[in-house]
Amino acid sequence: MGLIRLTGKKMFKLNGSIPAFLFPKYCTFDSLMQHQMTKKIKVRDKEFGIYLTAEQIDKAVSNVAKALNHDLKGKVPLFMVVLNGAFMFASDLLKKIELDNNISFVKLSSYSGTRSSQVVRELIGINEVVKGRTVVIIEDIIDTGLTMKRMLEILNQQEAAEVKIAALVFKPGAFKADYDIDYIGIEIPNDFILGYGLDYDGFGRNLPDIYKIID
Ligand code: 5GP
Numbered sequence: 001m002g003l004i005r006l007t008g009k010k011m012f013k014l015n016g017s018i019p020a021f022l023f024p025k026y027c028t029f030d031s032l033m034q035h036q037m038t039k040k041i042k043v044r045d046k047e048f049g050i051y052l053t054a055e056q057i058d059k060a061v062s063n064v065a066k067a068l069n070h071d072l073k074g075k076v077p078l079f080m081v082v083l084n085g086a087f088m089f090a091s092d093l094l095k096k097i098e099l100d101n102n103i104s105f106v107k108l109s110s111y112s113g114t115r116s117s118q119v120v121r122e123l124i125g126i127n128e129v130v131k132g133r134t135v136v137i138i139e140d141i142i143d144t145g146l147t148m149k150r151m152l153e154i155l156n157q158q159e160a161a162e163v164k165i166a167a168l169v170f171k172p173g174a175f176k177a178d179y180d181i182d183y184i185g186i187e188i189p190n191d192f193i194l195g196y197g198l199d200y201d202g203f204g205r206n207l208p209d210i211y212k213i214i215d
Contacts, residue, residue, distance in 0.1 A: 048211035060185035065096030085140035088197035130158040145177030
């Protein structure tokens with residue numbers, strides 16, 4: 001069984017044997033997993049607990065990729081990655097896409113604190129011609145759904161042939177819009193989460209797992 005070193009927040013896989021006198025600093029894989037299940041982190045002024053592991057996220061991403069590869073076979077979609085939050089989801093998802101495609105990175109609304117902003121800004125960064133294309137919007141999370149609603153309006157104005165939505169996380173309890181979400185990785189209750197691209201006041205985007213706020 002491999003030994004894993006826990007040094008505060010970081011974990012490193014070690015190769016080779018470990019001197020016995022260092023043992024308090026190490027733990028077995030099983031106890032690491034137990035530690036992970038209860039792992040808590042502090043980001044700015046808030047505490048977060050582990051919610052979805054990188055492995056669970058990867059499964060969800062694979063499911064979305066599989067469905068897209070199946071449903072869009074023979075088409076050349078334009079993937080529209082909504083920055084900033086969707087960058088990690090998009091990176092993992094697009095590596096699993098087997099279709100000819102183009103990718104654009106776009107930006108819409110700002111989000112600060114732990115409540116969804118009601119102010120939705122204009123879409124910036126579309127470099128491709130949208131008219132007549134199959135567009136797939138790649139979004140990190142759909143909460144109230146208002147950000148996505150605005151995106152759909154803009155893409156319809158630009159005469160996309162069809163627009164599909166692929167969201168890693170969906171909060172049905174918070175959803176206030178009336179469109180269908182074509183591809184959903186994971187449905188969650190109405191909690192504030194961070195990690196895997198999602199931030200809290202600009203922090204925590206690089207975390208490989210997703211954490212939930214502890215009230
Ligand atoms: P909506 O317009 O659907 O309410 O919100 C969409 C945007 O709000 C997402 O793209 C994301 O940036 C942000 N957001 C919504 N819920 C959460 C959350 O639980 N955590 C984080 N970090 N951002 C969220």
